[in-house]
Amino acid sequence: MNETLLLIIEWxxxxxxxxxxxxxxxxYTTFYERKWAAxxxxxxxxxxxxxxxxxxxxxDGLKLFFKEEFTPANAYKFAFNLAPVLTMVPAIVIxxxxxxxTQIDFFGRIIPLGISNELNVGVLFLLSVASVSxxxxxxxxxSSNNKYAMLGGLRSTAQMISYELALGLSFIGPIMLAGSLxxxxxxxxxxxxxxxVVYLPLAAVVFYIAALAEVNRSPFDMPEAExxxxxxxxxxxxxxxxxxxxxxxxIKMIAVSAICATLFFGGFDGPFVNTYPLLGPLYLGxxxxxxxxxxxxxxxxxxxxxxxxxxxxGWKVMLPLSLFNVVWAAAVIVFFNVR
Amino acid sequence: xxxDQILFIVTALISTLAAVMVVSRRNMVxxxxxxxxxxxxxxxxxxxxxxxxxxxxxxxVYIGAIAILMIFAVxxxxxxxxxxxxxxxxxxxxxxxxxxxxxxxLVVMFGGWSQFTAYPQAGDTSGSIVQxxxxxxxxxxxxxxxxxxxxxxxxxxxxxxxxxxxxxNENE
Numbered sequence: 247m248n249e250t251l252l253l254i255i256e257w258x259x260x261x262x263x264x265x266x267x268x269x270x271x272x273x274y275t276t277f278y279e280r281k282w283a284a285x286x287x288x289x290x291x292x293x294x295x296x297x298x299x300x301x302x303x304x305x306d307g308l309k310l311f312f313k314e315e316f317t318p319a320n321a322y323k324f325a326f327n328l329a330p331v332l333t334m335v336p337a338i339v340i341x342x343x344x345x346x347x348t349q350i351d352f353f354g355r356i357i358p359l360g361i362s363n364e365l366n367v368g369v370l371f372l373l374s375v376a377s378v379s380x381x382x383x384x385x386x387x388x389s390s391n392n393k394y395a396m397l398g399g400l401r402s403t404a405q406m407i408s409y410e411l412a413l414g415l416s417f418i419g420p421i422m423l424a425g426s427l428x429x430x431x432x433x434x435x436x437x438x439x440x441x442x443v444v445y446l447p448l449a450a451v452v453f454y455i456a457a458l459a460e461v462n463r464s465p466f467d468m469p470e471a472e473x474x475x476x477x478x479x480x481x482x483x484x485x486x487x488x489x490x491x492x493x494x495x496x497i498k499m500i501a502v503s504a505i506c507a508t509l510f511f512g513g514f515d516g517p518f519v520n521t522y523p524l525l526g527p528l529y530l531g532x533x534x535x536x537x538x539x540x541x542x543x544x545x546x547x548x549x550x551x552x553x554x555x556x557x558x559x560g561w562k563v564m565l566p567l568s569l570f571n572v573v574w575a576a577a578v579i580v581f582f583n584v585r
Numbered sequence: 586x587x588x589d590q591i592l593f594i595v596t597a598l599i600s601t602l603a604a605v606m607v608v609s610r611r612n613m614v615x616x617x618x619x620x621x622x623x624x625x626x627x628x629x630x631x632x633x634x635x636x637x638x639x640x641x642x643x644x645x646v647y648i649g650a651i652a653i654l655m656i657f658a659v660x661x662x663x664x665x666x667x668x669x670x671x672x673x674x675x676x677x678x679x680x681x682x683x684x685x686x687x688x689x690x691l692v693v694m695f696g697g698w699s700q701f702t703a704y705p706q707a708g709d710t711s712g713s714i715v716q717x718x719x720x721x722x723x724x725x726x727x728x729x730x731x732x733x734x735x736x737x738x739x740x741x742x743x744x745x746x747x748x749x750x751x752x753x754n755e756n757e
Binding site for chain 1: 606612614615621637639641642644646648649650653656657661701714
């Protein structure tokens with residue numbers, strides 16, 4: 247019983263740390279986006295709150311706490327309140343299967359870095375939780391009782407379901423090469439050989455594009471296209487409910503960056519990580535940081551796709567490419583004797 | 586009671602209550618959401634039975650694809666959400682009898698089954714996914730059923746494309 251209690255305490259602490267880290271990560275991702283996008287566009291960006299603007303996220307958070315929350319009179323209240331939660335929760339839950347390192351020795355107790363590293367259906371878990379996150383956006387669009395919100399919700403559902411196919415198929419390459427659905431096992435296989443981006447460069451690109459569409463990032467941010475839909479599915483949301491949507495979106499950005507790093511760039515792998523396991527979170531953090539920077543770069547430079555082009559691209563380019571990737575992965579296994 | 590049993594009872598209660606709500610709610614979107622809750626309860630039951638693969642597939646297929654299509658259809662149907670019509674029609678009595686018949690059949694069948702006391706084997710289940718994959722593709726496994734199902738899906742795909750394919754003479 248004592249062991250069970252210890253395990254529960256360990257999981258609670260790790261879960262709390264993860265949630266806290268993601269919330270902070272969200273706050274500073276917004277800051278990172280504003281600063282980095284400003285630099286790309288030869289502006290300065292926020293620099294007034296605190297030294298160099300570093301307290302800007304805290305000021306934004308405080309402002310959102312004190313804003314009035316407004317619910318439209320004809321909204322479907324139950325779904326209206328449920329939607330932000332349904333966007334937010336899967337984004338955090340998805341991070342549970344990302345391994346942050348091997349394990350550390352904490353006063354004689356072996357603690358694996360990560361919550362459920364060795365889950366034997368890890369990759370499928372990612373996909374299934376990601377598919378749940380569509381609900382938040384659909385319900386938000388429908389329950390607001392607003393035409394713009396409805397259009398945004400419908401667009402995002404169609405977009406996310408279409409790009410989920412390409413996303414799921416680009417997972418297959420790493421799974422085939424590692425011969426396992428276990429995230430930790432996929433990283434171990436990459437540590438013994440090379441990072442899978444070397445074998446599967448095309449799959450990595452397809453994954454990254456599909457992931458951008460899945461988290462509704464530019465140039466696939468049709469559901470919230472400001473110019474045509476005011477703000478899409480979260481038009482009617484304000485205050486903390488609005489910030490939950492924002493939080494969900496940014497945490498999903500962090501999550502897909504972590505997944506991309508894990509499947510194609512060795513996850514927490516890096517020099518000396520086997521001797522000093524605490525370097526693992528640092529390496530994964532650096533990889534996430536680079537990937538987020540790339541996303542912001544794309545957003546700062548690319549125009550938004552037209553909606554029919556977006557769907558045509560998803561079905562006519564991404565899907566055949568990701569099917570081709572499966573064949574490619576099989577060829578890699580045969581010709582390079584990966585397994 | 587072990588923690589597993591408590592968890593099972595709570596899950597079973599929630600999913601059964603949600604199943605009742607699915608058929609008793611007037612608002613169709615609420616009914617669809619309760620259906621999602623029921624399906625999620627089934628996924629938790631799979632986890633408790635040491636079948637993580639089935640649990641994940643349950644969430645992926647039923648919650649992530651089928652239920653979302655239902656909600657999509659309801660959303661696209663105008664004003665169907667505040668439908669206040671009588672939920673019973675003249676088939677209600679026959680339907681009730683059929684349901685009762687199937688339920689009593691199930692009770693009789695399961696009453697004679699001796700495996701209820703068997704407890705799932707805890708431990709490493711990573712081999713079971715490999716076993717499942719082999720069984721689906723092995724000649725002495727389920728390969729014919731698997732191929733027939735895939736042909737059926739391919740037929741459905743082709744059919745859907747044929748239905749929406751633009752025809753030349755329609756523009757005249």
